Amino acid sequence: MGSFDTIVIGAGMSGVTAARMLADAGHRVVVLEGRDRIGGRMHTDREAGFPVDRGASWIHGIDGSPLWDLVQALRIPTIEYTVGSFQVGGRPIENFDGDGRPMGSDVTARWIDDVDAVDRLLVDEIAASSPGDTYLDVTERALDRSGLTPERIDDIREFFRHRVEEQCGAWIGDLDAHGLDEDAIDGDEVIFPHGYDEVPRRIGAGLDIRFETTATKIVRSTGGVTVHAGDTAFTADQVVVTVPLGALKAGSIEFEPALPEAVAGPVARLGMGVFNKVFIQFDQRFWNEDSYVLRALGEAGEHWHSWYDVSAVSGLPTLLTFAAGPLGRRMQELPDEEVVADVVRALRALYGDAVGEPRAHWVTHWGDDEFSNGSYSYLALGSTHHDHDDLAGPVDGVLHFAGEATWGDEPATVGAAYYSGRRAAERVLGRTVDLDGFAARIIEREQKEAR
Template identity: 50%
Template sequence: MERIDTVVVGAGVAGLTTARLLQAFGQRVVVLEARDRVGGRVHTVRTAGRVTDLGASWIHGVTDSPVAAAAEAFGMRTVEFTVGSFQPDGRPIASYAPDGTRSNDAAAAAFAEDVRAVDRALLGVIAASGPGESYRDVTERAIAARGWDAERAQRVREFLEHRAEEQYGVWIEDLAAHGLDDDQVEGDEVVFPDGYDRLPAHLAEGLDIRLEHVVSRVHWHGAGVEVTVDGTTDRSTLSAAAAVVTVPVGVLHSEAFTIDPPLPPAVAAPLGRLRMNAFEKVFLRFPTRFWDDGVYAIRQQGAEGRRWHSWYDLTSLDGEPTLLTFAAGPTARETRTWSREEVATSVMAQLRRLFPGAPDPVDVQITGWQDDPFSRGSYAYMTVGSVTSDHDDLATPIGSVLHLAGEATWTDDPATVTAAMCSGHRAAERVFGGEIPIERLWSSPR
């Protein structure tokens, strides 16, 4: 049986961060990755000269971001593309009323102020909410307090429904009242025209990473851990003083992955209140641009926007006219078995309400994270009954030898690459037993 210092399960950003920092301080580390590539849910594809980030796309706020610092150090080119927190304004947004006509500036501004008024009220309503309340519960109270007529209230209500879906890929009634507490962005947001996967590629340099090694069991005890690996040709076991498991919440919940003995209540309880979402990207590339110049996003209100309501203009990334929309929450589950043609037809029916005569797309790409056995969704969300501390509590050290890391284990900014990196840094420090500067990820020791 092979014996090492630390085994890391998963070669996403969290796992690579942990391994790189521990190796920099002299440990022998092996990273086991089920996929045939590194990056996890950071996944870039390159076809026909196009670069498409199917997984993570943004740094959501570059201010004081270690991901932004690492990207700069690695020479990764960025383009500013600030999406904020599904904002109602602040960027050039072409807003369309339920009848398909574009709202004038005054109507768009009035609607944005209605959203902001509810958001201001939500701060107190959420703070006073009970543990069994959903985001629907608190938003309904905040809306009701305004005393608006039914139509005005409905426009804001559907905006908040869409916000829950786009931010966390879940229906508003299934999200905890505190589920969007982290929904803050500090500084500009940026995307990567050359692909986000260059970040994990740099982090992986010099590490012992074993691809297509599917971990099925992690056995922990007082003296360390044994990790059972299903490789491409056989089954083997690695023994280590410690293990850092960075697989997504969906895998932790699955029968295909066993932790033995079972997780203690301090960790199992928060895990039980977190779930993987349903959130897919739909990229549509067109022969010509049919929407207005200078538009950052297109949004439609009303019942027609139940599935498809928001499109984001990605043309600035490579010059090809491109719109991005999301199948999120109920829509992601409803369209899960649809063909690419069926999805494209459905999306285009809504675009053509707003832009009659819009051409067919020349290329359509749709993600499939719900069906990925190594993620089982895009990222984690707080179910009703969850509390904010569940994220950090999920990372509670287990017997001083087993640690969980990943985007779901970081309270301040879950569901992001930043959370993955920060959680990996924390895990490395806990295994090491001392402070490790996170800057060691991208800089050489002096």
Template identity: 50%
Template sequence: MTDFDTLIVGAGIAGLTAARILASQGRQVVVLEARDRVGGRVWTSRSDGEVVDQGASWIHGVDGNPVADAVDAFGMRTVEFTVGSYQPDGRPIAYYSPTGTRLSDEATERFVSDIYSFNEYFATTIATSAPHTSFGEAVETTFSQLKWDDDRAMRVREFLRHRTEEQLGVWLDDLDAHGLDDDAIDGDEVVFPDGYDELATHLAQGLDVRLQHEVTRVTWTPGGATADTRHGPFSATRIVVTIPIGVLKSPGFVIDPPLPEHHSQALDRLEMNAFEKVFLRFPHKFWDDDVYAIRQQGEAGRWWHSWYDVSDAHGSPTLLTFAAGPCARETRAWSDEHIANSVLDALRGLYGERVVEPDRVHVTRWQDDPYSRGSYSYMTVGSDRSDHDDLSIPIENVLYLSGEATWTDDPSTVTAAVKSGHRTAEQILGRPVPYDTIWAGDRS
């Protein structure tokens, strides 16, 4: 048994952020990581010169964002690629009708106008919705007020369903009505042509990180805490648990004694999603010019409804689509080839024989990852926005929970992970700490 000031379980972005701040303030910190790498759900694969962010890809809004400040300080290269949280316009989007014909500019303008009109009423519906109202129920309540014809309502209903799937990896009836309240983007969004995992690499510099040290049990008392690993136990005055809530809720991870009721109830109301990326690299481009996204309406877009041209970031003709919500669950056992063929069939409905076979396919498998059990968190029906922050309340000043699921304003993001890790460090230190402490003294 080795004694430290602070044990941190998980070398994801939240854990590394907290560790880096605490270590800079003279605390003796060790980070215990189950994987053979740092970064957690920020993971970049590299093969044959191709860089693919299998996990997090974006900074969603660089203005006033400490992640963007850290990236700048670390000298990481970025490319602007603003998706706008599944907005209907703002960037060139090629919309295709249920029959596979591209909408005219006039038809697209009418469709986008309908979405904005709906959103005005929808905001009031959400604000006045009763507890335990689902996002889907709020959608239908709003449509009952509008009294649109069936086709008009169906196109907007589809858009909203795809929005919850693509943003949170969840069917709209399984998401709380307030599940997208924190859907604000300040400034451009950027991606990383050299890989987002460079952030984790920089954050880990100089830290005591023990890889392949899976923690299966945390035991705590008012006097300290112990983490059990196959390499033996580690003890400290305090312990910070930053693992994804999918693992935190699993039977293979034990906290003894269990979390207090207030924390456990908040945790019960949050869940991990089903969200996978599908990258297809092609020998040449066959899709629309001068658009950043392609979207399919109607039943043909039930699963594969949105494709993003990420060629500039990848350096070769590449489309990105998502298996999200029901699609991710139903295709979970499919091979990469089966998934790719299904996506190609959908593209052929738009481009016919112009579609060529991809020369590279990447499909993520976060649902099957034992150290994440999903991609990120969402609010189940009946949850409250305060559930995120409630998880972060220190327990006897010994046990702390941190990570994207514990941050209210923009959960499910790397920004939330950094901000939660920063907050946890401040809680332990008992005083404010500037964000620039995170990147000060980088030795890489």
């Protein structure tokens, strides 16, 4: 019998969810967290007096989403913002052509039709693909069949590359042909005007969380587990490991005995993408009030291509752009000021002198983050969707894994983290956990605290 019933490693969304569900069931739980805060890759920076979500921002599709149900039950305010799925149309988007000129409505309509037509061909190519085919391979085959002019093909080729970067944080040639199969989004998307980390912070309130305590070794035996964090050892009957895939791939935790192939294989095969955010705030808005996105297509958008208007959060004109995949890795090696200057140059190529000097900026470096080594998982060439779920274990009945990378239905999302945390708790408990009751208990505890 260990000092605890369960040790949870990581206080991100999956970790606090599993820990809270186990604690609610009467388990003695301790959470070991290397950072000095709850949330992991959900990181809301409030230093400026308003929230800046450096990590996760969106719920991608609220229809039939238990995560959305939780957010509503906790009465956390949201703003509808349906573009995180890298749409080609459907919302007000200011498009610029390959020469940086604004596109009129006729040209825009043709562009949307082009992408829709090639996307339909792409579905067939993915279905007919062979093991070893990358997403680059299948997009090229679809483009070859499209019959479009070379110039229109070039614009769609660039769009496909950026879509993979934004969805996966990876280069299109590293993604498996089936890498975007699970990316269908049902319903609107929302962002959080008060910051997304309110969700894990409220779930985790009152848990025994040991901050700045980094697990380095897990020893398992038939009698349970011992987790080493520096000079301290914690023992328990079971352990739930929720560190990001990037940390597992880097070998930041030693497992004794070594992980079996059933789990080690998925760790090796799945990819960890890099997706960095650049927020830039201006004194004056130089784009249309109702535009969701400013987007440069083709050559004009080779590097910086999509700017999202997130002014609603701070009330100040603010654009969010992304450096993902190879660009994300390169950019995080430069000083933030250089990155911001480069983004502003790209905007001035489209809007000219109307683009003023930035008043503030925020730049993330997830690929350099010692606790995540990247932003989120993706289906690298040679991996399959089964690898995500296989990664969850359990191993020897005592070692469980949770986190976005362990949930095959919608990896790389906060929803995946939440659902995988629940699955881990249920496997430890040997029974299902009711999500309505889970939310109700959070509210009940908060009301008790307030009295």
